[in-house]
Amino acid sequence: MTKxxxxxxxxxxxxxxxxxxxxxxxHGFLESLEMWKYYRTxxxxxxxxxxxxxxxxxxxxxxGYNHSMEMMAExxxxxxxxxxxxxxxxxxxxxxxxxxxxxAELYPDIIKGLIMFFSSAASDSxxxxxxxxxxxxxxxxxxxxxxxxxxxxxFTEKNRLKYQKSISTLIKRANTMGIQxxxxxLGGMRDRSDREIILRFAPFPVKFIVGDQDPVLPVERLKQxxxxxxxxxxxxxxxxxxxGFIENKKATFLAVKDFLDExx
Numbered sequence: 001m002t003k004x005x006x007x008x009x010x011x012x013x014x015x016x017x018x019x020x021x022x023x024x025x026x027h028g029f030l031e032s033l034e035m036w037k038y039y040r041t042x043x044x045x046x047x048x049x050x051x052x053x054x055x056x057x058x059x060x061x062x063x064g065y066n067h068s069m070e071m072m073a074e075x076x077x078x079x080x081x082x083x084x085x086x087x088x089x090x091x092x093x094x095x096x097x098x099x100x101x102x103x104a105e106l107y108p109d110i111i112k113g114l115i116m117f118f119s120s121a122a123s124d125s126x127x128x129x130x131x132x133x134x135x136x137x138x139x140x141x142x143x144x145x146x147x148x149x150x151x152x153x154x155f156t157e158k159n160r161l162k163y164q165k166s167i168s169t170l171i172k173r174a175n176t177m178g179i180q181x182x183x184x185x186l187g188g189m190r191d192r193s194d195r196e197i198i199l200r201f202a203p204f205p206v207k208f209i210v211g212d213q214d215p216v217l218p219v220e221r222l223k224q225x226x227x228x229x230x231x232x233x234x235x236x237x238x239x240x241x242x243x244g245f246i247e248n249k250k251a252t253f254l255a256v257k258d259f260l261d262e263x264x
Contacts, residue, residue: 010061026096
């Protein structure tokens with residue numbers, strides 16, 4: 001069921017499937033809640049799945065010139081408050097993981113478990129910040145060209161050919177985003193805080209799901225982060241880039257389900 005939650009002067013779209021203990025899925029940059037369709041339809045019915053369009057993405061509204069991870073966390077909380085949900089497992093892909101960690105910092109008592117799904121707790125390096133600013137200029141000049149070039153680079157070179165149809169779908173969905181929404185998310189990611197300390201003192205279990213050929217995030221760094229929580233899990237998927245929900249769909253689903261079985 002598709003729903004909307006009031007947030008600030010706008011609305012946040014989300015889907016609500018199943019009944020029982022809750023898992024909240026957060027998509028990445030240029031994505032939408034549609035990326036989680038396979039997950040929410042294949043999880044047991046005693047698991048309640050909430051999939052959220054983060055600010056500026058999908059059919060959620062834009063909220064200004066910079067979508068900070070803290071603001072995204074507040075939008076997630078608005079959904080949970082509307083539904084009266086008190087405990088969740090959070091699953092965040094890439095930017096969704098950044099927002100999930102911001103949520104963990106603001107609302108630690110709500111989290112039962114956290115899955116960093118091809119995501120990192122580290123802040124942007126100086127070089128990465130420069131690249132974010134370049135991306136903002138590219139979006140201002142030609143949004144469609146930026147999207148068309150950016151999305152295939154998230155896959156391994158081999159998988160770009162294998163999953164051309166899925167890549168075309170991602171590009172089509174991303175093109176529905178406004179220029180300001182894309183820029184606001186780029187700025188929010190550029191300015192986000194390092195949250196490795198959140199992992200180190202996490203009172204909840206944390207699982208990292210990573211691709212061994214991720215072109216965006218250094219795999220060895222993610223393995224190091226996975227050792228920080230007191231109770232941690234790590235799944236490294238072979239021949240997988242940054243988009244494991246497409247490149248290795250069944251394996252990523254099982255990795256998520258196994259963690260939910262462990263936590264719940």
